Amino acid sequence: MNNLLKAGISSVVMYLFAFSHLSAETFHPPVDSLLLSTADHTKFDELKKEFKSGPEVTEACLKCHTEASKQVHRTKHWTWEVLMKDGKMLGKQHVVNNFCISVDSNEPRCTSCHIGYGWKDRTFDFTSEKNVDCLVCHDGTGTYKKFPSGAGHPPYEDKVFGGKTPFKKVDLSYVAQHVANPDRHNCGICHFEGGGGDAVKHGDLDNSLLDPTETLDVHMASGKNELNMTCTDCHKTEGHQVPGSRYEPTARDVHGFDYPLPDDYPTTCASCHGVDPHQNYKKLNDHVDKVACQTCHIPAIAKERPTKVWWDWSKAGKLDEAGRPLVKKDSTGHVVYLGKKGLFTWAKDIEPEYRWFNGEMNYVTFLTEINDSGVVAINHPDGEPRDTLSRIWPFKVHRGKQPYDPQLKRFVKPKLFGPKGSGAYWSDFDWDKSIAEGMEYAGLEYSGTYGFVETEMYWPISHMVSPKEDALSCVECHSRGGRLEKLAGFYLPGRDANGYVEILGLLVIVSSLVGISIHGFMRFVSNKRRVQDGEV
Amino acid sequence: MRKVYLYARFQRFWHWMQALIIFLLLVTGLEVHGLFQLLGYETAFHVHNALAWGLVTFIVLAFFWYITTGDFRQYLTEGNILDKIFMQIHYYMIGIFKNEPHPFKKNEISRLNPLQRITYLMLTLVGLPLQILFGFAYFYFNELVALGMNPDWIEPIAVIHTLLAYMLIGFVIMHVYMTTTGHTLTSNIKAMVTGWEEVDE
Numbered sequence: 001m002n003n004l005l006k007a008g009i010s011s012v013v014m015y016l017f018a019f020s021h022l023s024a025e026t027f028h029p030p031v032d033s034l035l036l037s038t039a040d041h042t043k044f045d046e047l048k049k050e051f052k053s054g055p056e057v058t059e060a061c062l063k064c065h066t067e068a069s070k071q072v073h074r075t076k077h078w079t080w081e082v083l084m085k086d087g088k089m090l091g092k093q094h095v096v097n098n099f100c101i102s103v104d105s106n107e108p109r110c111t112s113c114h115i116g117y118g119w120k121d122r123t124f125d126f127t128s129e130k131n132v133d134c135l136v137c138h139d140g141t142g143t144y145k146k147f148p149s150g151a152g153h154p155p156y157e158d159k160v161f162g163g164k165t166p167f168k169k170v171d172l173s174y175v176a177q178h179v180a181n182p183d184r185h186n187c188g189i190c191h192f193e194g195g196g197g198d199a200v201k202h203g204d205l206d207n208s209l210l211d212p213t214e215t216l217d218v219h220m221a222s223g224k225n226e227l228n229m230t231c232t233d234c235h236k237t238e239g240h241q242v243p244g245s246r247y248e249p250t251a252r253d254v255h256g257f258d259y260p261l262p263d264d265y266p267t268t269c270a271s272c273h274g275v276d277p278h279q280n281y282k283k284l285n286d287h288v289d290k291v292a293c294q295t296c297h298i299p300a301i302a303k304e305r306p307t308k309v310w311w312d313w314s315k316a317g318k319l320d321e322a323g324r325p326l327v328k329k330d331s332t333g334h335v336v337y338l339g340k341k342g343l344f345t346w347a348k349d350i351e352p353e354y355r356w357f358n359g360e361m362n363y364v365t366f367l368t369e370i371n372d373s374g375v376v377a378i379n380h381p382d383g384e385p386r387d388t389l390s391r392i393w394p395f396k397v398h399r400g401k402q403p404y405d406p407q408l409k410r411f412v413k414p415k416l417f418g419p420k421g422s423g424a425y426w427s428d429f430d431w432d433k434s435i436a437e438g439m440e441y442a443g444l445e446y447s448g449t450y451g452f453v454e455t456e457m458y459w460p461i462s463h464m465v466s467p468k469e470d471a472l473s474c475v476e477c478h479s480r481g482g483r484l485e486k487l488a489g490f491y492l493p494g495r496d497a498n499g500y501v502e503i504l505g506l507l508v509i510v511s512s513l514v515g516i517s518i519h520g521f522m523r524f525v526s527n528k529r530r531v532q533d534g535e536v
Numbered sequence: 537m538r539k540v541y542l543y544a545r546f547q548r549f550w551h552w553m554q555a556l557i558i559f560l561l562l563v564t565g566l567e568v569h570g571l572f573q574l575l576g577y578e579t580a581f582h583v584h585n586a587l588a589w590g591l592v593t594f595i596v597l598a599f600f601w602y603i604t605t606g607d608f609r610q611y612l613t614e615g616n617i618l619d620k621i622f623m624q625i626h627y628y629m630i631g632i633f634k635n636e637p638h639p640f641k642k643n644e645i646s647r648l649n650p651l652q653r654i655t656y657l658m659l660t661l662v663g664l665p666l667q668i669l670f671g672f673a674y675f676y677f678n679e680l681v682a683l684g685m686n687p688d689w690i691e692p693i694a695v696i697h698t699l700l701a702y703m704l705i706g707f708v709i710m711h712v713y714m715t716t717t718g719h720t721l722t723s724n725i726k727a728m729v730t731g732w733e734e735v736d737e
Contacts, residue, residue, distance in 0.1 A: 493568065494570040497695075497698065509705050526635075
């Protein structure tokens with residue numbers, strides 16, 4: 001009896017071990033704050049005071065964290081500059097894009113996502129330590145928001161943006177006393193709303209990731225027993241240097257597991273999953289050298305919230321009877337036309353587009369002579385089937401039309417944001433003046449004529465990883481008319497065939513069938529004749 | 537008329553298993569090639585690869601059986617093989633319509649005509665091994681590349697594997713039709729089931 005009981009218990013235990021699904025709670029045990037930090041910021045006298053501005057808070061932070069601003073100064077969060085291998089200076093400050101085009105002359109609006117205070121024009125001091133904004137990343141309260149046109153400052157009094165959106169005064173002392181390591185809402189406040197609003201830019205980053213289901217993002221899923229990973233679990237940051245880049249991504253991590261010996265690219269899938277992650281089917285691991293994990297494991301982008309896929313600036317400028325820029329919304333409430341910005345198309349839960357990618361992104365700059373006879377790729381991924389670093393990657397491709405200089409064949413920087421009379425397009429609605437202002441501000445040449453050219457821009461996809469059950473099945477790519485139909489230059493089983501062999505095969509089969517039919521018929525006829533002749 | 541025992545139990549078992557495996561290999565192979573959807577690509581792929589091992593197993597088993605029993609002598613010929621093949625072809629092209637007798641009589645020590653001998657020998661020694669070889673090179677492509685094979689060979693490997701499959705279909709069609717050319721329409725098939733065949737005295 002006793003033995004029977006033991007056997008029963010042990011089999012139940014065995015069952016639990018073998019079949020209970022992976023619990024995330026083991027990775028996130030409840031801990032009291034004493035185990036997390038040696039400092040309780042609510043006890044610091046330096047923070048128990050009324051702060052008049054963000055920089056004052058930073059000065060208080062720097063009293064203890066003496067080197068923090070110097071670290072931040074070295075990040076592209078601060079410089080908005082990335083020096084590429086080919087010598088091009090890119091980064092937010094310099095790149096062309098086909099959303100709001102360029103930062104120059106529009107600073108007070110754009111820099112509401114800068115990790116600093118007061119970048120309102122070219123005079124901004126990039127060596128200033130107190131102008132580093134500690135709170136936007138370290139706000140543990142969720143109450144800290146920068147004012148959209150405040151050049152990086154939060155509202156120091158109750159304000160209203162755009163005539164309707166209220167922004168409450170931020171309680172700087174309260175936020176300063178409740179700082180924390182960055183959580184998803186800290187990163188998301190800029191990265192989920194890139195391009196001017198929720199879900200606009202990336203396709204794989206939007207506010208749905210604040211509280212996602214497993215179907216949306218298996219890593220960040222925040223329900224009970226789910227992994228509940230946040231941005232910094234992969235973007236493992238040391239000394240304020242946040243790894244992971246769209247300028248210089250790692251298209252193929254051959255190092256694999258980062259534990260116990262890490263490489264410099266902690267954000268890759270392989271850093272945690274290794275380079276042969278599939279346990280059941282060897283054939284899936286055979287794909288790892290040529291297909292990025294993201295390609296199969298992120299079957300759709302913009303899963304819950306529509307992302308912008310088309311932005312036509314050439315249609316901008318329509319005003320209503322009252323002289324205000326026209327606004328049109330679709331049935332779901334998404335803006336499809338703005339007098340200030342032009343015509344948009346949104347798309348939800350869409351297939352990404354696929355390209356070979358070796359990690360080298362090629363960018364057009366404002367000095368590049370463009371070929372305006374077709375669609376201009378503002379950036380495009382380098383790569384081809386035969387090089388060892390290239391893999392097939394998913395991209396969101398954002399297309400649209402934007403102003404350029406048809407005589408100099410270069411992109412132009414329009415001044416968009418500014419008061420009436422400043423030449424800003426969003427106030428004066430005159431492209432020529434807006435471009436002339438923007439180009440003069442940037443110290444660039446402008447011929448005086450402008451046109452609109454169609455552009456496309458590639459955004460590599462890495463987030464919104466689905467549970468493995470939702471990964472792409474083989475036939476999504478291994479078929480005619482599948483997802484990789486347009487990707488040329490290599491043999492894909494199930495999609496490709498040799499025309500001659502197919503014809504030859506058809507000939508073999510058809511001629512065999514015809515041959516035996518004729519032969520059989522002749523046997524039948526000759527046999528019948530013999531029967532009639534009485535031979536048999 | 538007399539009845540002769542032509543096919544031993546193992547031979548019949550081997551023949552029908554191989555027939556089944558090749559039929560399923562062709563169906564799943566053509567699905568993986570993208571010509572139709574039946575089992576679903578993934579299932580077809582797994583079934584195809586499992587069956588490949590089945591085919592290898594049965595071929596090895598057959599080789600073992602033919603060598604140990606000495607039955608491989610059935611495939612040997614004496615004299616001018618070309619002349620004999622020509623006689624058999626002549627029969628199928630002309631004689632069969634005139635109710636001429638088969639040029640080669642079947643009996644226990646010689647159950648295959650010269651055309652069968654050369655065809656089955658080529659199939660077993662060249663065709664199928666080649667197809668298996670290319671199939672395995674296709675499946676173990678990554679390992680071969682790691683060993684130094686040119687990655688661009690995937691296309692010729694796949695294309696040749698496809699071509700051989702189409703030729704195999706041609707063989708299957710002809711082979712099935714030929715079974716009707718025995719003493720009666722079904723006597724050959726009956727023989728491959730029971731082992732016994734009615735032959736001319």
